[in-house]
Amino acid sequence: MRAYTPGLYGTLISSVETHSITNPKLVDQSTFTLWRDRLGHPGKTMMYRIIENSNGHPLKDLMFLVKGDFICSACSLGKLITKPSMTKVNLESLMFLERIQGDICGPITPSCGPFKYFMVFIDASTHWSHATRRIHRYQKVTKSHISAENVPTRLEVPEVTLTQTKASESQIRRKRGRPLGSKDANPRKRKEHIVSINHDANVTTSNVSEDKIPEVILPEDPKRNEKDLDDSYEMSINYANNSLGLYRKEIKINDIFAYYVAVEIMDEDDNDPQTMEECQHRNDWKSWKKAIQDELDSLNKREVFGPIIPTPKGVKPVGYKWVFVRKRNEQNEVVRYKARLVAQGFTQKPGIDYTEIYSPVVDATTLRFLISLSVIEQLKMQLMDVVTAYLYGSLDTNIYMRIPEGLKMPKALKSKPRYMYSIKLKRSLYGLKQSGHMWYNRLSEYLIKKGFCHNQISPCLFIKRTESGFVIIAVYVDDLHIIGSPEEIRQSVDYLKSEFEMKDLGTTKYCLGLQFEHTKGGIFIHQSNYIEKVLERFHMNNAHPLSTPMVVRSLDVNKDSFRPPTHNDEILGPKVPYLSAIGALMYLANNTRPDIAFSVNLLARYSSTPTKRHWNGVKHILRYLRGTSDMGLYFERHENAKATNLVGYSDAGYLSDSHKTISQSGYVFMYGGTAISWRSTKQTLVATSSNHAELIALYELDVNVYGLDHSYIMFVNRVD
Numbered sequence: 001m002r003a004y005t006p007g008l009y010g011t012l013i014s015s016v017e018t019h020s021i022t023n024p025k026l027v028d029q030s031t032f033t034l035w036r037d038r039l040g041h042p043g044k045t046m047m048y049r050i051i052e053n054s055n056g057h058p059l060k061d062l063m064f065l066v067k068g069d070f071i072c073s074a075c076s077l078g079k080l081i082t083k084p085s086m087t088k089v090n091l092e093s094l095m096f097l098e099r100i101q102g103d104i105c106g107p108i109t110p111s112c113g114p115f116k117y118f119m120v121f122i123d124a125s126t127h128w129s130h131a132t133r134r135i136h137r138y139q140k141v142t143k144s145h146i147s148a149e150n151v152p153t154r155l156e157v158p159e160v161t162l163t164q165t166k167a168s169e170s171q172i173r174r175k176r177g178r179p180l181g182s183k184d185a186n187p188r189k190r191k192e193h194i195v196s197i198n199h200d201a202n203v204t205t206s207n208v209s210e211d212k213i214p215e216v217i218l219p220e221d222p223k224r225n226e227k228d229l230d231d232s233y234e235m236s237i238n239y240a241n242n243s244l245g246l247y248r249k250e251i252k253i254n255d256i257f258a259y260y261v262a263v264e265i266m267d268e269d270d271n272d273p274q275t276m277e278e279c280q281h282r283n284d285w286k287s288w289k290k291a292i293q294d295e296l297d298s299l300n301k302r303e304v305f306g307p308i309i310p311t312p313k314g315v316k317p318v319g320y321k322w323v324f325v326r327k328r329n330e331q332n333e334v335v336r337y338k339a340r341l342v343a344q345g346f347t348q349k350p351g352i353d354y355t356e357i358y359s360p361v362v363d364a365t366t367l368r369f370l371i372s373l374s375v376i377e378q379l380k381m382q383l384m385d386v387v388t389a390y391l392y393g394s395l396d397t398n399i400y401m402r403i404p405e406g407l408k409m410p411k412a413l414k415s416k417p418r419y420m421y422s423i424k425l426k427r428s429l430y431g432l433k434q435s436g437h438m439w440y441n442r443l444s445e446y447l448i449k450k451g452f453c454h455n456q457i458s459p460c461l462f463i464k465r466t467e468s469g470f471v472i473i474a475v476y477v478d479d480l481h482i483i484g485s486p487e488e489i490r491q492s493v494d495y496l497k498s499e500f501e502m503k504d505l506g507t508t509k510y511c512l513g514l515q516f517e518h519t520k521g522g523i524f525i526h527q528s529n530y531i532e533k534v535l536e537r538f539h540m541n542n543a544h545p546l547s548t549p550m551v552v553r554s555l556d557v558n559k560d561s562f563r564p565p566t567h568n569d570e571i572l573g574p575k576v577p578y579l580s581a582i583g584a585l586m587y588l589a590n591n592t593r594p595d596i597a598f599s600v601n602l603l604a605r606y607s608s609t610p611t612k613r614h615w616n617g618v619k620h621i622l623r624y625l626r627g628t629s630d631m632g633l634y635f636e637r638h639e640n641a642k643a644t645n646l647v648g649y650s651d652a653g654y655l656s657d658s659h660k661t662i663s664q665s666g667y668v669f670m671y672g673g674t675a676i677s678w679r680s681t682k683q684t685l686v687a688t689s690s691n692h693a694e695l696i697a698l699y700e701l702d703v704n705v706y707g708l709d710h711s712y713i714m715f716v717n718r719v720d
Contacts, residue, residue, distance in 0.1 A: 032047070033072075035047075036072070041072060041074060041075055095125065096123060096125060096126055096128070098124075098125065099123075099124040099125070100121050100122070100123055100124065101121070101122050101124055102119055102120065102121045102122070103119065103120055104117055104118075104119050104134070105117065105118055105119070105120070106118060106134070115133035115134060115135055115277075116134075116135065116136075117133070117134040117135070117136070118131055118132065118133050118134060119131070119132050119134055132277075132281065133277065134277070135275060135277065272324050272325055272326060273288070273324045274324075275322070276292070276322050276405050276406070279292075279324060284337070287337040288324060288337055288339065290337070291324070291337040291338055291339035292322070292339045292406055293406075294339070295339045295340060295341055295388075296341075296406055296407065298387065298388045298391065299341065299388075299391065299429075302388065302391040302392065302427055303426055303427065304391050304425060304426060304427045304429060305407075305423050305424075305425065305426065306423060306424035306425065306426045307423075307424065308403065308409065308410065308413060308421050308422075308423050309421065309422065309423075309424065310416075310420060310421055310422075311400065311420060311421065311422040312400070315400055315422075316347065317400040317401055317402045317422040318343050318344055318345065318347055318348065318399060318400065318401045318402070318432075319343070319344035319347065319401070319402055320341060320342065320343055320344060320401055320402055320404045320431075321341075321342050321344060321431070322339060322340070322341060322342075322404070322405065322406075323339070323340040323341075323342055324337075324338070324339050324340075325338045325340070326338070329509075329510060330509055330510040330515050330529065332529055340430055341404055341429070341430070342429070342430040342431035343399075343401055343425075343429045343430065343431035343432050344431060345431045345432045345433045345435075348399075348432065348433050350433075352397070353397055353399060353433070354397065354432070354433045354434040355396075355434070356434065356437050357433045357434050357436070357437050358437055359436030359437050359439065359440040359477075360440065360458070360459045360460040360475070361460050361475065361476045361477060362458070362460045362461070362474040362475060362476045362481065363458075364590055364591050365676060365677045365708075366458055366460070366461065366474065367474065367481070367512075368525075368633070368674075368675075368676040368677070369671060369676045369677075370472060370474055370481065370483050371523055371525065371635050372635045372671045372672040372674055372676055373483070373671075374483050374523070375522045375523055375635045375636070375637050375672065376637065376638065376644050376672050378637070379483050379484055379485065380483070380484065380485070380486050380489055380507075381481070381482075381483050381507060381508045381516075381523075382481075382482045382483075382489055382493070382504070382505075382506065382507060382508065383479065383480070383481060383482075383505040383506070383507070383508040383509075383511055384479070384480040384482060384493065384496065384502050384503070384504060384505065385478060385479055385480075385502065385503040385505055386478040386479075386480065386500050386501070386502050387478075387500075387501040387502065387503060388501070389439050389443075389477065389478035389500070390428050390429065390430050390435040390436070390438070390439050390478075391427050391428065391429070392427070392428075392439060392442050392443075392500065393427060393428035393434075393435060393437075393438025393439045393441065393442050394426075394427055394428070394438065394442075395425060395426065395427060395428055395432075395434070395438070396434075398424065399424070399425045399432065400422040400423065400424055400425070401422060401423055401424075401425055401429070402419070402422055402423075403418055403421055403422065403423055407423075409421070436477065439477075439478075440475070443475065443500075444459075444462075446499055447462045447473065450464070450492075450495055451464050452464045452473065460474060460475045460476070461473070461474055461475075462475070464488070464492070466488060468485065468487055468488065469484060469485030469487065469488050470484055470485070470488065471483070471484030471485070471488035471489055471491075471492050472484055473492065476512065479511060479512075480496070480502075481508065481511070513527060513530050513587070513591070514526075514527060514591060514592065515527065515528065515529060515632075521636055521637055522634060522635045522636040522637050523634075523635045524632055524633070524634045524635075525592055525632050525633050525635075526592055526630065526631065526632025526633075527588060527591060527592050527593070527632065528629045528630050528632075530587075530588070531588065531625050531629040532629065534584045534585075534588075534622070534625070535622060535625065535626055535629075537580075537584070538577065538581055538584075538619075538622060540619065540622040540623065540626060541626070543619075543622065543623045543626050544623060544626075545623055545624070545626040545627025545628075546620060546623040546624045546626075546627060547624070547627065548624060549595060549596045549598075549599045549620070549621050549624045550598075550599040550602075550617060550620055550621065550624075551617075551620060557658055557659065560658075560659075561613050561616070561617065562602055562603070562613070562614070562617065563613075563659055564606070564609075564659055565606070565609050565610075565611045569611040569612075569613070570611065570612065571609050571610070571611060572610045572611060572612065572614075572615060576610070576615055578607065578610040578614070578615060578618065579607055581618045581622070582600065582603060582604050582607055582618070585600045585618070585621060585622075586600055586604070588625070589601075592632045592633050593625075593631070593632075594668065594675055594678040595628075595631070596621055596624070596625075597666075597678060597679070597680040598664070598666065598680040599617070599620075599621055600621065601680045601681060601682075602617075603617050603618055603621075605682075633674055633675065634674065635672060635674045636672070636673060636674070638672060638673060644671070644672050645671075646669060646670070646671050646705075646708065647669070647670045647671075648667060648668070648669045648670070648701050648704075648705050649667060649668050649669075649670070649701075650665070650666065650667040650694075650697040650698050650700070650701040651665075651666050651667075651694075651697060652664065652665050652666070652683070652687075652690070652693035652694045652696065652697035653666075653693070654687060654689070654690040654693045655687075656682075657682065661686060662682050662683060662686065663682075663683045663686075663687045663693040663696070664680065664681070664682060664683065665679075665680070665681060665682070665683050665693075665696060665697040665700050666678075666679065666680040666681075666697065667679055667697065667700060667701040667704065669704070669705070669708060677704065677708065679700075679704075683696050683697070
């Protein structure tokens with residue numbers, strides 16, 4: 001070996017030919033993995049067994065270069081288990097019912113009556129569980145779904161917080177959690193109650209109110225890792241008031257933030273329940289339970305139900321529904337819980353199940369006249385409520401109804417399903433077509449026996465004259481307005497109580513949405529509570545008030561803000577509650593606010609094709625009501641006889657609707673110096689001049705005074 005330098009030597013190497021031999025039946029791991037993915041990721045042993053037992057498969061005679069530690073990434077991710085953070089577990093409170101987890105299962109076939117779903121609640125600390133039935137999957141999950149009666153009495157129950165697993169729809173849930181993300185470095189952030197809204201990108205959002213400004217709701221710390229970002233994630237919103245919630249109206253998603261239109265809505269405790277199951281899961285269940293039992297006791301006392309029998313062949317029983325309402329006083333305070341069992345009379349057939357259905361009730365004009373009469377004649381006003389009035393009427397046809405919830409089945413009939421039986425009704429029930437007619441006939445016959453006579457034009461008025469005075473009974477379904485001298489009222493009330501179960505509500509202070517304020521000089525009626533509800537309903541309770549109900553109309557037809565829609569105007573869709581607002585304003589205009597009658601009538605003409613101009617007119621009226629919510633009608637006592645005359649005024653606006661060359665008529669009747677009847681409407685005839693329009697308006701006034709004259713001739717002797 002030759003040495004070139006110290007430590008470095010050279011050598012001669014001869015080249016050698018090499019030949020590689022490849023087995024054609026030997027394939028790499030990629031082919032094995034490909035077929036394993038196609039077969040649904042079976043295990044390695046199962047994969048070899050499938051290949052071995054295959055018949056004529058090309059892989060059967062092949063050999064695979066598969067490593068012994070073969071790992072599938074998809075299978076590994078699917079089997080991962082997230083272990084709880086020890087720091088979080090140690091710092092988390094373990095009080096009973098502090099955190100509840102829930103899940104919905106369904107629909108179930110066959111269903112258990114009307115219930116197609118059930119929901120399971122599990123306490124996170126003790127694993128105590130409770131199940132509740134649900135009619136709809138989208139039924140609201142409330143904090144009161146777990147009744148206190150189902151909780152062990154040995155444990156102290158704190159305020160319940162709720163966590164619901166994500167379903168296919170967006171959900172609102174209450175929990176103790178973090179504003180964003182799955183980890184929380186500071187456990188003290190979980191002390192506040194929050195509302196978390198899960199968003200599903202495929203969920204169709206609701207419509208957004210046109211006047212609601214979008215509010216951007218951001219988490220406390222928007223910093224997140226890319227691994228945590230997903231197409232569906234949750235965001236938390238501070239929950240400051242337990243009586244309010246947040247309702248998601250529209251969602252737009254980008255990489256980090258969600259933009260919401262946040263609208264405050266009342267909690268479930270401020271809304272009347274719709275089903276008995278909702279009542280059972282509320283904090284006031286004891287009050288509703290008592291109301292339900294009172295209703296059933298009243299039905300049994302009136303002998304409404306006949307025997308429970310198998311449903312006759314060829315007969316389709318009438319359905320039923322529980323209606324739950326909380327009665328409120330003039331201060332909007334709950335004074336009574338009322339449960340009503342009603343029949344679903346929409347399935348009745350005319351001529352077979354019923355014949356007559358008409359039942360007269362007192363109208364607003366008659367009620368205002370009676371108020372004015374009581375002030376002028378210094379009469380007493382008293383309000384009586386007939387308990388379960390419809391149950392006093394007897395049925396003249398055979399009607400069968402399904403057995404309602406809360407009514408116990410006899411033991412002898414429990415061998416067959418409940419739906420195979422029905423109950424025969426002996427008396428009229430709320431919801432039946434003829435119930436109001438039957439009750440009116442029963443009351444009318446009883447009052448006529450006592451010497452009362454009803455007015456031919458207003459059959460809802462029952463009048464009785466004696467030497468000591470007179471008494472008037474105005475009927476509005478089960479509410480009886482009694483007006484007359486104190487002695488006659490006392491005798492009439494005693495006579496009514498001898499036959500019907502009644503509640504004496506004393507002097508009329510609140511009735512049919514009207515508030516009564518009695519003073520020394522008269523009676524003031526208004527609807528301030530109703531106006532506040534309307535303003536809050538249309539989000540105008542914080543609007544700037546105005547001093548007029550409408551803007552001044554322009555003489556230029558093309559600039560008139562109340563002109564009909566043109567082809568350039570966009571017609572408002574169902575997103576804008578135009579019809580609801582017009583209906584709410586009409587109720588005000590027809591009862592206590594004649595000052596908005598013309599503007600409401602003008603805007604109501606465009607109910608089918610409203611535009612933004614017309615909607616602005618509606619909001620203008622609402623802003624006017626915002627500043628005049630305490631206005632109403634004051635019926636003042638007068639000593640001058642002329643002041644008690646019935647006086648009518650009429651006026652006309654020639655070509656008020658210049659777009660259609662139609663004039664406007666308006667009239668008002670004053671009794672005792674206060675308006676008792678008014679109207680503002682388009683004329684049905686085309687007036688050729690202003691005098692012609694005035695004559696048409698005067699004719700409409702004369703037609704209505706004829707009806708008023710004959711209705712109240714026994715009380716009013718002077719008509720000007």
